[in-house]
Amino acid sequence: MDMSGLLKANLLNPIALSFALGIVARLIRSEFSLPKDIYTGISVYLLFALGLKGGVELADASFASILKPAGMTILLGVITPLSAYGTLRYLGKFSISDSAGIAAHYGSVSAVTFVAAGNFMTAMAQANPAIPPVEGFMPTLLALLESPGIHIALAIGAIKTARPEQNIKHVLHEVLTARTMVLLVGGLIIGALMGHKNWEVVQPFYDSKGAIFRGVLCIFLLEMGVLAGARLGDLRKVGPFLFVFAIAWPVVHGCLGAWLGTLAGLSVGGATVLGTMAASASYIAAPPAVRVTLPDANPTLYLTSALAITFPFNVLFGIPLYFRAAQWAAGM
Amino acid sequence: MDMSGLLKANLLNPIALSFALGIVARLIRSEFSLPKDIYTGISVYLLFALGLKGGVELADASFASILKPAGMTILLGVITPLSAYGTLRYLGKFSISDSAGIAAHYGSVSAVTFVAAGNFMTAMAQANPAIPPVEGFMPTLLALLESPGIHIALAIGAIKTARPEQNIKHVLHEVLTARTMVLLVGGLIIGALMGHKNWEVVQPFYDSKGAIFRGVLCIFLLEMGVLAGARLGDLRKVGPFLFVFAIAWPVVHGCLGAWLGTLAGLSVGGATVLGTMAASASYIAAPPAVRVTLPDANPTLYLTSALAITFPFNVLFGIPLYFRAAQWAAGM
Amino acid sequence: MDMSGLLKANLLNPIALSFALGIVARLIRSEFSLPKDIYTGISVYLLFALGLKGGVELADASFASILKPAGMTILLGVITPLSAYGTLRYLGKFSISDSAGIAAHYGSVSAVTFVAAGNFMTAMAQANPAIPPVEGFMPTLLALLESPGIHIALAIGAIKTARPEQNIKHVLHEVLTARTMVLLVGGLIIGALMGHKNWEVVQPFYDSKGAIFRGVLCIFLLEMGVLAGARLGDLRKVGPFLFVFAIAWPVVHGCLGAWLGTLAGLSVGGATVLGTMAASASYIAAPPAVRVTLPDANPTLYLTSALAITFPFNVLFGIPLYFRAAQWAAGM
Amino acid sequence: MMSASPLGTTLQLVTIIAEPVLEEQLTRELRSLGARGFSVSEGRGQGSRGIRASDFGGAHVRLECVVSAASAHAIMDHMAAHYFAHYAVIAWVSEVHVLRGEKYA
Amino acid sequence: MMSASPLGTTLQLVTIIAEPVLEEQLTRELRSLGARGFSVSEGRGQGSRGIRASDFGGAHVRLECVVSAASAHAIMDHMAAHYFAHYAVIAWVSEVHVLRGEKYA
Amino acid sequence: MMSASPLGTTLQLVTIIAEPVLEEQLTRELRSLGARGFSVSEGRGQGSRGIRASDFGGAHVRLECVVSAASAHAIMDHMAAHYFAHYAVIAWVSEVHVLRGEKYA
Numbered sequence A, B, C: 001m002d003m004s005g006l007l008k009a010n011l012l013n014p015i016a017l018s019f020a021l022g023i024v025a026r027l028i029r030s031e032f033s034l035p036k037d038i039y040t041g042i043s044v045y046l047l048f049a050l051g052l053k054g055g056v057e058l059a060d061a062s063f064a065s066i067l068k069p070a071g072m073t074i075l076l077g078v079i080t081p082l083s084a085y086g087t088l089r090y091l092g093k094f095s096i097s098d099s100a101g102i103a104a105h106y107g108s109v110s111a112v113t114f115v116a117a118g119n120f121m122t123a124m125a126q127a128n129p130a131i132p133p134v135e136g137f138m139p140t141l142l143a144l145l146e147s148p149g150i151h152i153a154l155a156i157g158a159i160k161t162a163r164p165e166q167n168i169k170h171v172l173h174e175v176l177t178a179r180t181m182v183l184l185v186g187g188l189i190i191g192a193l194m195g196h197k198n199w200e201v202v203q204p205f206y207d208s209k210g211a212i213f214r215g216v217l218c219i220f221l222l223e224m225g226v227l228a229g230a231r232l233g234d235l236r237k238v239g240p241f242l243f244v245f246a247i248a249w250p251v252v253h254g255c256l257g258a259w260l261g262t263l264a265g266l267s268v269g270g271a272t273v274l275g276t277m278a279a280s281a282s283y284i285a286a287p288p289a290v291r292v293t294l295p296d297a298n299p300t301l302y303l304t305s306a307l308a309i310t311f312p313f314n315v316l317f318g319i320p321l322y323f324r325a326a327q328w329a330a331g332m
Numbered sequence D, E, F: 001m002m003s004a005s006p007l008g009t010t011l012q013l014v015t016i017i018a019e020p021v022l023e024e025q026l027t028r029e030l031r032s033l034g035a036r037g038f039s040v041s042e043g044r045g046q047g048s049r050g051i052r053a054s055d056f057g058g059a060h061v062r063l064e065c066v067v068s069a070a071s072a073h074a075i076m077d078h079m080a081a082h083y084f085a086h087y088a089v090i091a092w093v094s095e096v097h098v099l100r101g102e103k104y105a
């Protein structure tokens, strides 16, 4: 499949279409939105499901097979916040707080983008039997990439702005024990402990390739679309540099991640997903942490770039691109 | 099956029984009720599911096959608010505002009643192989019938009471972009775009004939029963004319709809569903629109008749009747 | 399987693991918790599902086969509040209000513990074909055991503290018409009326042995773990007597229930579940009823013992024990 | 009982924060003590009492009613007599100005 | 319009409890009557009117805005003229003290 | 600090509306500034600042605490010093009457 075929397949996916519907709903000034508690409840389900399945497959994986990908993931968790901070601070001339705040978002990862990449690879593998399934331990890497970037970026911000340390420690603890971490890491452990027999009993409910997970995901993306659409009005406020950054930075780091993933021995699908993770920006864990520790960082900048530019870009266009990069890296 | 057999089959359906349970719960003064956000979340799921499936099947339908039924649906969307307004204003001697307010409800449609009719026809078709399945594009007709009736009735009210126009425009926009429309029309478009392959992936979750959709529907109807039950105490307040109206008007327009549907070439099932749509009264989109534009219309009248009389009547007794009418119209 | 094998199988179950995760989340001071409305919504689903399935199977059961177990259940509903009250008041020297308040909890039943016992027996029956499936009418017994214990304990409290009667009547009505009762009893009736054919249509959604029910149950137990974990800090406040009571009383009455169930002709699985019911303490219906009628009973005592001691004990260790007791009673 | 102010009649706003299980009985009692209506919302809180019954996270209801000064007195006395000892409850009164004062007093 | 107090500027807090369908139009009107901001929360209630439209359980919204006395007057008059007759609505005004008073009046 | 009124002790009610991320730290600080308890509810709003961090729809928390006048002063000063510049926050003080005044001041 050539690039335009990949793009089309990705865009006609119900997940991308649901996201688009949410944006459109907001553009026509509909008052539609999912109740907040439903949105939270769905995110609990999605994250726990990811963790459980990842755990079941983690129990099957050899330590050796994970070691290199895990190391590469942590490396990305260190590179991405530094590169984002440097680019914004020294090329973009943003303030320390703004640079560190945005870097915390891009140094972390968006679980929904991760899921969209997995979905894309499932469709690719179905269309082309030569493509192997994505490694089952990828959710472990997702958990690994979640928090280091936030910690590093906030530490930079705290050091450079010389702010009191106590608050920071409190916030770092919150990042480490946030919903995402509890569900993902907890799910991984439960999945690893419970074994295949117990997994089979709940698999139709939790399997990320199943109808329930994907159906629920559509509703989640519908609301994500509404949230992203609500920020479109702020696009003008982010300025040309950040706008370009929010697309170019993911492209560069998505390809980098895909390449590093390939080096670490991941399959083309695994490398695509790792690249997508690197390219994605957190909009759940990072914002409150940044808000509390860097109050003078402008929320419009980090929320709009992460949610209204980078997220849609990755889900709609980035993933096929990182797949291409992974194919290229694998010499296919 | 004779009429009493049809009725019994309809009443012993878990959907009708769940509705009855909700009413009983309220009658015994139980405090049970579904949290509002759950109720909203379920309605999002149900409407989106209807839209998606309708869209997938719409993509298969020829333009010619839909044209006549669609035209007939729009005709019903014009006839029903006018006939309801006329009956209430000139026979029932209700005020302009009350007549227009109630007409806005009966001129629109209840999605749950629509689903109940579809369920009923699925059961009929299972019991009798001679009955063909309902046309897959019916959700398209549902979307078509949703708003014209509200618009027409509110326009009548606005003209006759000579109220400022600005507010009206705002409200009409809200009706057109309300949750129901976004999910139904959006779902139709997504369904039509995504194609059968993508549909199959999520079908067990979204299919209105599947266990999940129907199971969730039972919980939704349980709460509808609680809401309807809470209005039973107001039955005395609606007066004898409106009470009779809330049953007789649906019977007349349900049979009319079934007949017009048959004329338009719909199967007996499709005609039954179209009749049910005509006979049903909106209680989601219409009430807020009426409240804002016609503040002196008495909410007790339109909410109680739509929710506590017409809705139960249709779900429990009306649907089998409209089915009989459709059979009769088809000369069966 | 020996006792340690039973325990291990029980502890590595995703349901027990999810519960443990919730406790751990709270111990590491995570802010994770399920939105309250989601928690309520899930409990509606679980109870209604239990009722429906129980009703379908109740319709199949002969009156004779239920009579003895039902009588025995009611007997347990009378014995347990009295024995709990006596133990606490005369051995433990608790005040009348505290004794009656705690007795109301232990005299009633925890539906989630009931489900966990059913789950455990399903796993046992799968591992060992000699173990017959649990009687399908057990949810009927659950409904029978729900309220008498609360009524008896509150009556004792009211008589002994000589408080005004009016309030009591109001509260007893509330207990009888509470969510649990409406859903369980209502579900039983609907299940019995709708018959197997209608059940099959919704079975994958509602079946307590299905993936959806069990998957949702994991999320529910995750939150139960959070709630129980939040009370662990109060363990010191309950004192040594109540701490021992909250484990020893369930052990005694769980074994008693298993033995009485066997006498009443229940299978080993049915007797295990009945024992578990007797051993379990309500934490949904009882607390508000006690709070309103016995305001000077200390909520820390009854909530902590029921939720943070007895519930985890039963789910993690008690159930395999009552199973052993039932096997012993059946002479196996 | 009521006094006129440039912003309308002066009445008393009684705010009660209480355990959710008490909502029904409190609103019944407010009615009987002279409140012609009331408004309720939900929240959470902390005070001297750590635990709250029948809920697992410290939730409470917040009742507000606009009443005459006499009713405000009666309500506060009633709260003190029946609730302060055993329940997690706080109540306060403040002065407010309403139009259509006769509707509420 | 504003007076200084030891606790800051004295302004008026207008509290409006209204049917949810009115939220959007009320907040628009509050802005045009001088409110620089407002806060909204949800609740339920009972008054003289039994039924509430477009909702099935008596839900309402509670709007609060801190404004100058002149705006408070204007808002109350507006409410009386346009809402009291047909809608389930209550509104009251009380005195509050804020810092940065010029931000709100 | 406290004065007696026919409706009980006169104290100050401090109401703070703030971004949800601040809840925990604010309640900690309220305690340390003399509040013996507080009540929290959720809502939404609009002010001069368009955006609110860490939430996607303008949600906020509303904290209320009944305190002595001295504490009210301290809290308001603290809010002005630490929050008004960077955060979407509003705070006001009003006079209320409580029974058992010694419990809150």
Ligand SMILES: Nc1ncnc2c1ncn2[C@@H]1O[C@H](COP(=O)(O)O)[C@@H](O)[C@H]1O
Pocket: D035, D036, D037, D038, D039, D040, D064, D065, D066, D067, D104, E017, E044, E045, E046, E047, E048, E049, E050, E060, E087, E088, E089, E090
């Ligand atoms: N005296 C009152 N105190 C507080 N809130 C009230 C009062 N009267 C009415 N309300 C509120 O205003 C709404 C409308 O009242 P009404 O128009 O009298 O039906 C009610 O639902 C209550 O939420």
Ligand SMILES: Nc1ncnc2c1ncn2[C@@H]1O[C@H](COP(=O)(O)O)[C@@H](O)[C@H]1O
Pocket: E035, E036, E037, E038, E039, E040, E064, E065, E066, E067, E104, F017, F044, F045, F046, F047, F048, F049, F050, F060, F087, F088, F089, F090
């Ligand atoms: N005049 C006002 N009256 C009531 N609430 C206000 C007012 N101004 C601002 N707010 C609330 O305070 C929040 C922050 O305001 P601001 O800092 O001006 O953006 C808003 O979201 C509102 O919830």
Ligand SMILES: Nc1ncnc2c1ncn2[C@@H]1O[C@H](COP(=O)(O)O)[C@@H](O)[C@H]1O
Pocket: D017, D044, D045, D046, D047, D048, D049, D050, D060, D087, D088, D089, D090, F035, F036, F037, F038, F039, F040, F064, F065, F066, F067, F104
């Ligand atoms: N000083 C206070 N200001 C505001 N609310 C309070 C205060 N003290 C207590 N509360 C509220 O009243 C409830 C009961 O307080 P207590 O009886 O002291 O535990 C708490 O959960 C708070 O919601």
Ligand code: NA
Pocket: A080, A105, A106, A107, A108, A109, A110, A277, A278, A279, A280, A281, A282
């Ligand atoms: Na990233």
Ligand code: NA
Pocket: B080, B105, B106, B107, B108, B109, B110, B277, B278, B279, B280, B281, B282
């Ligand atoms: Na209609």
Ligand code: NA
Pocket: C080, C105, C106, C107, C108, C109, C110, C277, C278, C279, C280, C281, C282
């Ligand atoms: Na028990």
